[in-house]
Each structure stands twice: as C-alpha cells, then as structure tokens.
Amino acid sequence: MDGERHADPVRAVDAGEAGLTYDGNGATGGKTDPQNGVTDQKVNVRQNGFTRDGYTFVRWDTQADCRGKAVNPGDKWTLQGSSTLYACWAGNAQTLTYHGNGATGGNTAAQSGKTGDELTTNANGFTRDGYTFVRWDTAKDGSGTAYGEGKNGVSQYVMKPAGNDLYAIWKANPATIQYRNDWPNTTGSTPDTTGSTGDTVTVSQNGFDRPGYTFTGWSTSKRGDPSLNPATSTRWNPAPPPCGPSGRPTPHTWCTTATSAALARKPRTVDGCR
Template identity: 25%
Template sequence: MDKIILKGWTTSGLTSMDQMFARSGSRLLEVDLSGWNTRSLSSGQAAFPATLSVLHLGKDTRLDPSYFADEPSKGGAVESAGFTGHWIRSDGKWETETDDELGTDNEQLADLTNLRRFKGGTFGWQQFVEVSFEKNAPTGVEVSGDPVKVREVGFDASALKVVVPAPMFNAKNYRCSGWNTLANGLGAGYVQGSTITGLTRGTKMPLYAQWRSSSVPHTPVEPLPIRYKVRYVANAPTGLVATGSVPDDQFEVSPPFKGVNLLHYSHKVTASLYQVEGYRFVGWDLRADGGGASYQPGEEVLLMPGVTILYARWARSTTPISPLPVQYRVRYVANEPAGLSATGSVADDVFQVDPPFKGVDLLRRERATVENRYQVVGYRFAGWNSRADGTGASYIPGARLSLMPGVTTLYAQWAKPSSPVEPLPVEYRVRYVANEPAGLSATGSVADDVFRVDPPYKGSDLVNRARKVSGNSYVLDGYRFTGWNTKADGKGVSYRPGVEASLMPGVTTLYAQWAKVVAPSAPSIPAKPSPSVPSAASSASPLPRMAGDNGGLAKTGASIATMLFMSILLLVSASLLLLGRRNRSSNGRSNLVKR
C-alpha cells in the first residue's frame, strides 16, 4: 500500500500517533489527513515513514518535526528518485528554503502548520527535471562556451516545461543548427524556442549541439528510424542463479515524426520467463534494488530512445502477500502527583485486527477501558484521561474508547480523599457513518448525536443508556437505505430510525446499510377464464378499455367487465325489491277501501 486517505475521519480522543503510519517495512508515499484535528495530540513520534512524499493537511492539522521518521535528504537516494529534498505546496506559492536559521525542511513545514493563518493544503517533496546542453564538438574543431544545464522544479514534474535556449556555443566556420537527443543527430531534434514537455520526475536529458559547416550549403538529411529496446535482466538474489530467458523487446518509430513523439513512448511490459528456486517473481523495476518505478507484466512503460533496462524483482515463496495484522495498544500510565510514587501496575491492553480487512475496519476501533490497579498513598483514583493534566477526554473504567492503529495513552487521575471532587458530566456520542459500497460516494450528512448525563448519578445510570436512533439523510444513487448497524459489514446489531439503542459512555458508531434498487418488472396479465355456462354478461359486448387499463386487477384478478356486471345486477335487484314493496303497499290500501 503506497497511499492512504483518511480525510473523512476525525481524531476526537486521539492522543498519540507514535509510529502510526511508519510500521516496519512501510513504503507509504502519500497520506491524506485533510479532515484531521491534531491539536490535542500529546505525541506523534515517527508517525510518518521516511518514504512519505505527499501530505494532504487540513486547517486544524498541526504537525511537529518529531512526526517525521526522517528528513528528506539533499542528493543521494532522494535525488536519484527525482526529488530536491525540499517541501513545496501544490500551488507553488510556498516552499522550504535552504537557511539554517529557518530550520530543517520538516521543521519549516511544521512551523507553517502552526501559524494562525494556516488554511491547510497539499504538500509534497519538490520534484525536478533537468536538460543539459552539450558542446558535441565536430572532430578537430574547437568550440567555445560552457555547457548549460536547465533545471525546472515544482510540485508535479509532468507539468514542468523546458524551453530550448539560443545556441550558447561558437566554432570557427561552423554554426549550431539545433539540438538532438543523440550525438550523431539520429534522435529527436529541437531548435531554439522549442518547448520540451512530458518529462517525468528526475529526468536528466542531455541534448547535443548539431553543427553545420558555414562554407558548405546545407543539404537536408532524411531522418532514420528511431530504435527502442527494452532489456529484461534476471537480477537473481545474491548467490543464486536464474533459469530461463526473456528476449529483448525491440521496435522502432519511422519518420516522419516530431521530437515530442519520441519522448516517453508507451510500450507494454512483457511477462517474465525467469525462475529462481525458492523465490517468486513479483514484477519489474527500473532499478536493481527496487527503488525505481515498478511495473507488472502488461502495464505500459514510458520509454526514451535507446535502451531501457528493467530488472526482475523477487520475493521468497514463503513470504505472504497478504497484509500484516494491525496492532492497537492502550497504555495506562500511573501519572502520580509530583514527588509521589504509585504501587501496583496496569498492563497495556493490546489487541490486533487480522487481515483481510477494509480501511474503514481499522479506524475508530472501539475498546472498553480497564479497571485501575495503581495506588497512591493519601489519594484516590478519579478516572482515566487522554492528557496527563486532565484537560483531555475523561473515561471511567468500562467506558468505550475509540482507537486508531498504534498506541493510545491514558493517564490516571488522582484526588485527595479529604477534598471531594465533583464528578464530571459523562458524554455519549452516536456517530453515523455513510458506509458506501466500494467505489461509490454518498451525498448528504447525518450529524453526530451528542448528549451527556450530569452528576449526581449512579454507575447504573451510565450503563445501557437508551437513545432513539436518528433518521438517515445520506443519499446514494441506485441504492436504498435499509437501516443502521453497529458493524460496517452488517453483522452487528441492526436498528431502524426511531428505535432505541442501548449506549455505553463514549462513542458508539452506527453504519448505514444499503441495498440495490431493482427496477420493478411489468406485472403479468392473468388469462381470462372462459365461462362454462353462457350468461347475459358473457353474451354482452365487451366494455371498451380505458387508457392505462391492463385488463385485470393486480391483487383480486377480477376483470373490470365482471365488476360492472355485478354492480348492474345489484342495482336491478334493488329496483325490483323496491317495486315489490310499493305494489304490496298499494294493494293494502285497496283492500281497506273495499272493506
């Protein structure tokens, strides 16, 4: 892993970043902390590995020089990798300076983040490209003038441009007609004012002066094809011999062409046919020690005219590719009052998360704080705190603590029995995480639900505190929200909005759960059964269909015609019944008259 993005996470309760990203063997290149507030950190010793070259920082991200495992060097490995050893902001408006009074490069970057006006930004090791202009004197001809090197620096080398200057050399009876990537003039050609672009970090490209006799009319020469060769070297581990072979990959670009078309020509890397007993092939690299650009078979490599060498990289067959377990450690410090010593001990609480895991599984890991075993004569234990002076986050034993990978330190707090200490309010926080499927991003937000229990209280008042779960405001195209869960993978306790959750003091994280929205299929039209006995309804002309009528009702299966027929039949029956009653009433009155 060479990049980790943590901008969506906060650092509430985090007190230490000691070696957080600089685990043994780490080759991490880029870290995004743009959403982090590191103001409350008490320690971050060697948090970043020596390989780190890009940092994304937020307005509340504060750095200290001790956070860096190493200072970017001037020259050496850093230079060979295409860096100058200075930090630069992505907009180019700030960079570290070579001035002992301003401190080292890491100290200058840390000082910048601690200014009140600091607004965050992206910072990286300054990259460079270099083009040198060589005399390339004709045989027996003396050329005056000194070779020139043009060096351009910036945040991203691919955006740098080198403009070819006017010829700076002179020779009797000769004139400089331009420049070429090859001394014999058969490479890519450039003239004064040409712009060289597309250079990669650390490129050092020589251009050779091309000379024409002033007394001989110039005869244009048809350019020859430009040849490229990729040589694959076995690069077996020391003392071992590789078997098999990988032939050179050769091709050429025929004229007509422009100089820019010849630089960084794209070509796919071939597969390895080498074998080393006890080792497995893990890819190709531009450097034998693995410190250059790495390529897998089938990936495209950018080539310069001439020969490019790729070295096979090997790993022992027993070496697993899967990531190592990630360890968490909660350190409990006695933190005795000045001049006193505590007895007893509290062991570090150490646990780990074994692969496979997702990045989200490693952040904000919850753990209950342990009971205190320290004793100080004349004092009573008053809880744990994330800072020694008690101004950080407070925790009673058993309260849940949100952890980041690495070491988190909690300090015992002490009070004299004779001077009772008013207990602090106990805070609860429910954090709602969007938990989008991989590769997707949700819109909207759900605010943390924060409340507290004020003293006086009993211990039983703080455990399993009931709180209604909030509704969802996240939106994810193509998905519907199905509820909240205490685990990102949905294997924890599930809650619907409005349902009461039982909370412990500290932070409880609930993860949104999603289901894909499936487009409804068109309802099937049931076949209309043929009546076994002819009736008036069956002999009647069918009713005309209305717009949108599908010939049936989805739930009952009865046709509209059948329903209308039954309605008419009921009306006729009711009319006959009413007519019969009227006749009986009329006959009754007639009988009375006769009598």
C-alpha cells in the first residue's frame, strides 16, 4: 500500500572472538590451558596448573611483576580481546648450611631465607690445624661456584630451590721438620725437610755422628722405639707440642720439633734412649 512505512530488517551482529591465556611466569613445569570465547563472555578463571621448583603458587595477576590487578582461581573474568594472566609465586623456606670440610674446630651458623632471596654469606668461623681458609664453594673439592675468596667467605648468594650448601676450601700451610741433636761430642747435621701440611715426605738420612754409638732411627716420642727410619715416607700432621722444655731435646734423645708457624712430627728418639 502506497505510503505504508516498512521497518528495516535488523541485522544480527556476531560478537568478536576473545580469549584468556595463562603465563607460567618462571614456571619449570606444568601448563594451564587457555580459554577462548567471544567478547563480553564471562568465564571462571582457571586453577593453576604450572609448577616452579622451590616456589608455591599464590595467585594470578594482570602484570608479570604481580603489581597489577590480583586475580584468584575461580574469579569471574569478562573476555575482552586477547588477555593474559601471569602466575605469581612465593619462595619456599630454605636453609643455607656451611660445612667445615675437614675443619678441626669452630663453627659457622646456618642462614635462613626463601628461594630467590639474596643474602650476604657468613664469614668463615671454622678452623683447621695446619691450613688456611680460602673461600666457600658449592662443591667439596672446590670445583663448583666460589664465594668470598679473599674476603673470609663474605659474598652475595641467591637461595636456590634446593641444595643450599657451602663448603670450606682450605690451603695447606708450609711445614718444616727439623732434625735436632744435643748429645755431647756429636758432630754433623741433618738438613730440614720442607713441604706443606698433608704432604707425604721422605724422612731424611741421619747426618749426625756420635762416637761409640750407632744410629738406629727416628722416633715419635722422646723415649720411644726408633720406629721411623730414614728414607721411609711419613705424612705431615699439625704441629705437636715441642720436645723437651722450651722446645729443646731432653738428654739421650734426638728429635724433631716444630719451628714458628711450621708443622712437624712429634719428637723422635734414637739409640741410647732407655
């Protein structure tokens, strides 16, 4: 009919595609599947499916530094274009343990923290007779990562997810065996034996001469049996007390004694002790 007004047909408009993805943000395993839909569609935020060694999942966030909008699993989310939620993590409790690695005394207290924490390592508190502390190391044999060399062990350390152990690394001190003889009417000399603590060395041949006596060997005590013979091997131990008063041999003994800051065997006696 002329003059009759007809309404324009309404065209259906499809909502645009939209999606929500999840980022592990440092995760070491697992996954969380994305959610796809259309603009303005509401979805429930997924539970976390990621894992991260040494860390516990806390929540999702709109920013990777976790300083944006906090979002928890199960919250309602309205899809708008392409969005990403980032996993936020909290470091697990950890302990940094120090090992003397052959120490003969002292202690270095353990330190507590969390995975990822940066802390200052403790100065060495261990001692080891005949050795000087060099540094901390993640390996007992000194082949790992070194910390605090030249600074008595003080350095920066980041807590790992596991295996937070530091071992003392030591350097052997110089050592000297001196062969002494204070017998009357005795001549000659025996040269010192030098090396470092822990070295295996050859005992010197006797160079002393005492008329009417025959040398039978060195001994480990002032009046003991001369059980240590020249040309045999012996291992240096930390310094013993000196032989005799004020470090001097007692009558009827030949002995070795430690010099200042040196390490040597205990006194050794020879023929004529009784």
